[in-house]
Amino acid sequence: MKKIEAIIRKSRFKAVKEALHEIEVSFFTYWDVTGVGNEKKGQVYRGIAYSTSDIQRRYLSVVVSDEFEEKTIQTIIETAKTGEVGDGKIFVSDIQNTYRIRTGEVGNQAIN
Secondary structure, eight states, rough: OEEEEEEEEGGGGGHHHHHHHHOOOOOOOOEEEEEEEEEOOOOEEEEEEEEOOHHHHHHEEEEEGGGGHHHHHHHHHHOOSSSSSEEEEEEEEEEEBBBOOOTTTHHHHEEE
């Protein structure tokens, strides 16, 4: 099993969510997060410059079986990509085990 964590633009979240559902990744969690990256922007409002280096993003956490790893990663990349600086990052880590609290199922059965 793999844990796939993705930081993406908030504007691309709906497309990513729908694309994940299409490939049968039906459960994941997400948070609104703020980060600092390579994106350098600033705004001037009424003659005063404001820093907008704090970037609003959405953080997704998905646990999938090994068979779904590449499919899930490629789906996120294809739907979250705009080609601009600040599209985000994906991190993948191994999961030793998963347990479904309600039924006591273990492993792949607990994530499907």
